[in-house]
Every structure is written in C-alpha cells, then in structure tokens.
Amino acid sequence: MRTTALALSMMCIVPLAFAVDVPLTTPVSGVVKSVLVSQGQSVKKGQILLSLDDTIYQARVVEAEAALSRLKEEAAEADRDLKRAKELYDRAVSSTTEYEQAQLRYARADGLYREAQAKLTIARKNLEYSTLRAPFNATVSKRLAEPGMVVTSEFQPATLIILSK
Numbered sequence: 001m002r003t004t005a006l007a008l009s010m011m012c013i014v015p016l017a018f019a020v021d022v023p024l025t026t027p028v029s030g031v032v033k034s035v036l037v038s039q040g041q042s043v044k045k046g047q048i049l050l051s052l053d054d055t056i057y058q059a060r061v062v063e064a065e066a067a068l069s070r071l072k073e074e075a076a077e078a079d080r081d082l083k084r085a086k087e088l089y090d091r092a093v094s095s096t097t098e099y100e101q102a103q104l105r106y107a108r109a110d111g112l113y114r115e116a117q118a119k120l121t122i123a124r125k126n127l128e129y130s131t132l133r134a135p136f137n138a139t140v141s142k143r144l145a146e147p148g149m150v151v152t153s154e155f156q157p158a159t160l161i162i163l164s165k
Contacts, residue, residue, distance in 0.1 A: 020164065020165050021164060022135075022138070022164075022165060023161075023162050024049070024132060024135070024159065024163060025151070025153075026050070026151055026153065026160065027153055028052065028126050028129045028130055028153050029150075029153045030053055030057075030151055031148065031149070031150055032050060032053075032145050032148060032149045032160075033051045033052055033053045033054075033147060035050050035146060035161075036048055036049060036050065036051070037049050037143060037161065038140065038143060039141065039142060039143045040139065040140060040141075041139065041140045043138055043139070043163065044134065044137055045134055045135065046133050046134060047134045048133055049132045049133060049134055049161050050132040050161060051131050052130040052131070052151060053130075054127055057123070057127040060123040060126065060127070061120070061124055063123070064116065064120035064124075065120060068116040068117060068120050071109070071113040072113055072116075074109045074112070074113070075109040078102075078105045078106040078109035078110070079106055079110075081102050081105060081106070082102045084102075085098055085099045085101075085103075086099060086102070132160060135163075136165060137165075138163035138165045140161060140162070140163055140164075141163065141164040142161070142162040144158075144160060144161070144162070145161065
C-alpha cells in the first residue's frame, strides 16, 4: 500500500507557550505498524508516538552482529599470525616477504572488523529510528499516519505527526 508524501504528513507537535507546529517523520522507510497518539493528546518528551514494522531492521542488527563476531575472530587470527611471522622474521627464519604478507593480512582483517563495527552501529541506529518519539513535551495537533501506510525516507520524507509546542 503506497501513500503520498502529503498523506503521510499527518502529525505535528505544538509548543506550549505559543502555537508552533513541528512536523515529525522517521528517517527510515517502512510500513507503519502502530500509531499510539491521537489528535489533541498531550505527549511527554521521549514518549513513543509511532512505530514502523521493525522486522527488517532487527534482522539487519542480527546480521551485523554475526558479521562482527566472525570478523573479530578473523582479525584475532591474523594478529596471531602476524606475531608468529614477526618472531620468525626476527630470528631470521622467514623472509621479509612472508612478514609483509602477514602484515597485509592483518591490516585487511582489522579493516574489515572495523567496517563491521560501523555497520552494526548503523543497523542499531536504523532500528532505533523505526520508532518515532516525541522530542519534547507537546500536544499532537495533527495525526496523519495510520497503520499500514508506507513511509519512504528518500528525498523529502513525509510528515507523520505534527506536535504543537
């Protein structure tokens, strides 16, 4: 089910001292799973307003954790190999080429491990972004999202909730 950006721009927060509408959306794409607020409802900072179906985002976290675990072990093995190669090189048992190859294997393994750490951070952040929370105490001035609506984060994301502050 696809919806237009206008149809998704449905929730705003208005500040309490004077009416200022603040449109809110999620920075990730997905299908709206639940909307937990209604128009006119007061919300507290941090309160969940809306949730996207996070199945894919949860799976990406698990996938990134598995890759990180595997690459951590590979980096540890490359580190052990490098230490052995250094010891053999220092004792003049192996060549400079063998030592340099061990250094290169370690550098690659370490780089892949750090890349996996970054991917896990991104996956966790995207999972967090699948839940829209109130950034401050406010009143819901408009609710434009409904369960089943498709939210796209490309170009200009649709407004989902407008809070009045």
